[in-house]
Amino acid sequence: MRVSKLFTKTLKNSPADEVAKNAQLLIRAGYVYKEMAGVYAYLPLGLRVVEKIKQVVREEMNAIDSNELTMTGLQRKEVWEKTGRWDDKTVDVWFKTALQDGTVLGLGWSHEEPIVEMMKHYVSSYKDLPVSLYQFQTKMRNELRAKSGIMRGREFVMKDMYSFHSTKEDLDDYYNRSIEAYKRAYARLGLGDDTYVTFASGGAFTKFSHEFQTICDAGEDVIYLHREKNIAVNEEVIDDAVKELDISRDELEKVKTAEVGNIFNFGSQKTDEMGLYYTDSEGRRQSLYVGSYGIGITRVMGVIAEKMSDSKGLIWPDNIAPYKVYLVSIGENGSKKADEIYKRLTEEGIEVLYDDREERPGAKFADSELLGIPYRLTISDRSVENGQCEFTARKSGETLLIALDDVFTTLEKS
Amino acid sequence: MRVSKLFTKTLKNSPADEVAKNAQLLIRAGYVYKEMAGVYAYLPLGLRVVEKIKQVVREEMNAIDSNELTMTGLQRKEVWEKTGRWDDKTVDVWFKTALQDGTVLGLGWSHEEPIVEMMKHYVSSYKDLPVSLYQFQTKMRNELRAKSGIMRGREFVMKDMYSFHSTKEDLDDYYNRSIEAYKRAYARLGLGDDTYVTFASGGAFTKFSHEFQTICDAGEDVIYLHREKNIAVNEEVIDDAVKELDISRDELEKVKTAEVGNIFNFGSQKTDEMGLYYTDSEGRRQSLYVGSYGIGITRVMGVIAEKMSDSKGLIWPDNIAPYKVYLVSIGENGSKKADEIYKRLTEEGIEVLYDDREERPGAKFADSELLGIPYRLTISDRSVENGQCEFTARKSGETLLIALDDVFTTLEKS
Numbered sequence: 001m002r003v004s005k006l007f008t009k010t011l012k013n014s015p016a017d018e019v020a021k022n023a024q025l026l027i028r029a030g031y032v033y034k035e036m037a038g039v040y041a042y043l044p045l046g047l048r049v050v051e052k053i054k055q056v057v058r059e060e061m062n063a064i065d066s067n068e069l070t071m072t073g074l075q076r077k078e079v080w081e082k083t084g085r086w087d088d089k090t091v092d093v094w095f096k097t098a099l100q101d102g103t104v105l106g107l108g109w110s111h112e113e114p115i116v117e118m119m120k121h122y123v124s125s126y127k128d129l130p131v132s133l134y135q136f137q138t139k140m141r142n143e144l145r146a147k148s149g150i151m152r153g154r155e156f157v158m159k160d161m162y163s164f165h166s167t168k169e170d171l172d173d174y175y176n177r178s179i180e181a182y183k184r185a186y187a188r189l190g191l192g193d194d195t196y197v198t199f200a201s202g203g204a205f206t207k208f209s210h211e212f213q214t215i216c217d218a219g220e221d222v223i224y225l226h227r228e229k230n231i232a233v234n235e236e237v238i239d240d241a242v243k244e245l246d247i248s249r250d251e252l253e254k255v256k257t258a259e260v261g262n263i264f265n266f267g268s269q270k271t272d273e274m275g276l277y278y279t280d281s282e283g284r285r286q287s288l289y290v291g292s293y294g295i296g297i298t299r300v301m302g303v304i305a306e307k308m309s310d311s312k313g314l315i316w317p318d319n320i321a322p323y324k325v326y327l328v329s330i331g332e333n334g335s336k337k338a339d340e341i342y343k344r345l346t347e348e349g350i351e352v353l354y355d356d357r358e359e360r361p362g363a364k365f366a367d368s369e370l371l372g373i374p375y376r377l378t379i380s381d382r383s384v385e386n387g388q389c390e391f392t393a394r395k396s397g398e399t400l401l402i403a404l405d406d407v408f409t410t411l412e413k414s
Numbered sequence: 415m416r417v418s419k420l421f422t423k424t425l426k427n428s429p430a431d432e433v434a435k436n437a438q439l440l441i442r443a444g445y446v447y448k449e450m451a452g453v454y455a456y457l458p459l460g461l462r463v464v465e466k467i468k469q470v471v472r473e474e475m476n477a478i479d480s481n482e483l484t485m486t487g488l489q490r491k492e493v494w495e496k497t498g499r500w501d502d503k504t505v506d507v508w509f510k511t512a513l514q515d516g517t518v519l520g521l522g523w524s525h526e527e528p529i530v531e532m533m534k535h536y537v538s539s540y541k542d543l544p545v546s547l548y549q550f551q552t553k554m555r556n557e558l559r560a561k562s563g564i565m566r567g568r569e570f571v572m573k574d575m576y577s578f579h580s581t582k583e584d585l586d587d588y589y590n591r592s593i594e595a596y597k598r599a600y601a602r603l604g605l606g607d608d609t610y611v612t613f614a615s616g617g618a619f620t621k622f623s624h625e626f627q628t629i630c631d632a633g634e635d636v637i638y639l640h641r642e643k644n645i646a647v648n649e650e651v652i653d654d655a656v657k658e659l660d661i662s663r664d665e666l667e668k669v670k671t672a673e674v675g676n677i678f679n680f681g682s683q684k685t686d687e688m689g690l691y692y693t694d695s696e697g698r699r700q701s702l703y704v705g706s707y708g709i710g711i712t713r714v715m716g717v718i719a720e721k722m723s724d725s726k727g728l729i730w731p732d733n734i735a736p737y738k739v740y741l742v743s744i745g746e747n748g749s750k751k752a753d754e755i756y757k758r759l760t761e762e763g764i765e766v767l768y769d770d771r772e773e774r775p776g777a778k779f780a781d782s783e784l785l786g787i788p789y790r791l792t793i794s795d796r797s798v799e800n801g802q803c804e805f806t807a808r809k810s811g812e813t814l815l816i817a818l819d820d821v822f823t824t825l826e827k828s
Contacts (some may be wrong), residue, residue: 005479005481006481007481007533007536007537007542007545007547008536009536009542011535033532033535035485035486035488035489035490035528035532036488036490036519039486039488040486041483041484041485041486041528041532042483042484043483044481044482044483046483047482047483047484050484065419067419067420067421067458068458068461069455069456069457069458069460069461070455070456070461070464071449071455072449072453072454072455072569073487073552073554073569074449074450074453074509074554074568074569075449076449076450095488095511095512095519096511097509097510097511097521098509099556099568100556100558105450105509107511107521114449114455118447118449118455121425121447122421122422122423123421128421128423131421133421138487138552140487140488142513142514144514154488154513155486155487155488
């Protein structure tokens with residue numbers, strides 16, 4: 001992609017009412033556009049990052065035999081009344097709307113009840129189990145406050161997965177496989193080292209559920225961390241957890257975190273309430289065991305923007321950067337050579353953003369840094385004379401002079 | 415994918431209130447699930463078709479230098495008030511909702527006004543033009559009636575594109591390039607022969623806009639067709655068009671059609687109303703010229719389901735079928751061989767749905783036909799003995815016996 005063809009521009013300032021660092025950076029770099037508080041459009045560069053995060057998560061969900069589908073945003077009142085969660089007093093983030101005939105509809109803030117309702121059409125026998133489903137869905141949540149940029153949206157992208165099992169053991173087994181799949185996903189997203197599986201408050205069925213919490217100053221949560229034993233506990237269950245896990249409170253470190261995922265063992269409660277059962281091999285009606293597993297896709301993007309950035313701008317991990325290389329041309333001969341290199345990088349399938357504008361080198365460098373593309377190649381008249389170009393890593397800021405002939409091998413190794 | 419792992423099942427019946435053939439077939443085959451009238455979830459097979467249609471359209475939009483982004487579903491009242499289109503009397507398909515503080519929001523039934531509003535941040539100079547943007551967006555439209563299955567949804571996927579130009583000539587040029595891109599897209603989607611560019615009612619700026627209408631008995635539109643001259647006219651402008659195009663009404667054939675796309679020349683009206691201008695090379699403020707270009711992605715899927723189906727079920731064109739091959743195993747040795755073939759087809763990147771269930775051959779064949787997968791391979795104990803398998807084309811229904819060794823070359827040629 002040529003920067004000259006990109007309609008977004010880097011901006012000196014973000015909107016005055018934008019207080020979150022992630023959104024300030026993403027707006028300035030042209031990744032997102034703020035429609036209103038908590039509601040952001042994803043511009044071409046931002047959409048590429050979202051799609052890359054989705055693809056990592058998709059691969060890990062497929063690897064544990066889950067099936068991708070897309071549920072609907074518009075939801076029926078009757079379905080949610082079965083579990084008592086239609087009421088705005090019980091669920092305080094509903095957006096509601098109405099058909100022309102006055103029928104009130106909900107906008108999907110979650111899809112647990114609609115998925116269970118739908119599965120009545122597809123699960124009836126033990127032969128239909130286990131089954132796991134997931135989607136990437138635009139959720140709508142009527143948050144009272146939305147001051148955390150894309151880390152807490154009123155409209156945001158979530159991966160939600162649901163699994164259905166005939167026995168508690170089978171659910172437990174899948175639940176544990178999901179924990180491992182989540183760990184692999186966060187590792188690939190560059191958050192592995194700072195992300196902890198935490199003990200969180202459970203439901204009727206289990207004492208604890210699990211959350212994935214990433215250390216992040218801008219996070220809204222607090223966890224207690226036992227680094228040595230690799231134990232992490234959410235604040236709300238700290239008293240119970242200390243007892244249960246036989247650890248002392250003094251050993252725990254209090255850190256600010258952002259919840260990037262959660263997994264929840266529903267047991268049979270929701271399916272029983274909603275009337276979804278299966279028939280076992282002897283023809284008896286049985287309860288199902290259900291798990292629910294979420295990852296906030298756009299929140300993860302926000303957390304990465306918060307954590308992987310400096311005073312100059314964003315610093316994307318290689319796996320989810322919108323482009324791997326930012327190619328800067330300087331001068332006439334530099335531009336001719338850069339055209340060649342751009343063509344060849346594109347042909348080789350290396351994702352490159354080519355700053356072909358007639359701009360000061362300093363402005364190009366500043367944009368490259370603000371955008372956070374992992375590697376910059378600078379080709380100037382002088383470097384062409386010397387048969388060299390500059391290779392700069394965004395993360396370290398280090399610049400090497402490399403031979404023009406070595407561009408491809410250097411990038412392949414990076 | 416193994417059929418045994420697919421959670422959907424083919425159903426004998428579709429919901430009693432489902433009157434549209436496209437939805438009846440898609441529900442029975444497990445492609446979609448009806449949440450409510452005009453609101454459908456896309457199950458794994460259906461989602462694959464949607465994504466393939468999107469990919470064809472994406473490639474054609476990228477080929478005319480458009481940039482993909484994603485706008486928001488939640489929309490601001492103020493933005494639509496600028497053109498008078500917030501009022502339910504002017505636009506009768508709004509779904510509206512409200513923030514907790516009472517602020518009323520709209521749910522995106524179109525994105526014309528929000529896109530123009532956003533572009534105030536990115537277009538100011540003639541140097542920023544032309545620019546073209548598109549998205550695949552879930553639109554919400556509060557249709558009074560929704561009886562056409564996925565051909566007229568209250569929630570549906572649309573590709574909408576917008577282009578901004580500094581001169582009328584530049585817009586005209588891009589408008590014509592878009593017509594050609596649309597034609598290529600419909601051809602690749604298998605609808606080329608039956609899809610016509612029609613004269614439709616224009617706006618303040620042009621006498622006519624253009625629609626893409628596909629001949630379809632279940633369509634809600636009527637066009638008048640001059641097959642010889644390749645002229646097609648929408649009913650609402652027939653009187654004007656006959657005069658303008660110098661054709662006689664007697665020469666025209668009246669056919670039922672479904673609108674699968676539309677393109678519209680806004681001229682400067684909307685940008686002027688909303689206050690988006692650019693500065694020309696001499697520093698003068700100038701009006702922009704804007705075009706708007708839509709393709710109903712899920713509607714296209716519905717039209718294809720209507721047109722390409724028979725009493726046995728769906729008949730997907732190769733390009734958008736969820737899988738290319740339906741592999742049927744019969745008997746013990748047949749299954750062993752089919753396992754091998756499945757493995758090899760998967761390794762070769764050929765998309766195959768493997769019916770590995772312990773089911774009667776007749777049931778597997780019936781499912782294969784209902785699902786509409788283009789090619790069926792049947793491997794039975796007997797065929798293994800003979801070193802052969804059955805190769806059946808869904809469209810023609812013809813079956814050939816081919817050598818097991820020739821499976822790959824046969825599929826590659828198909």
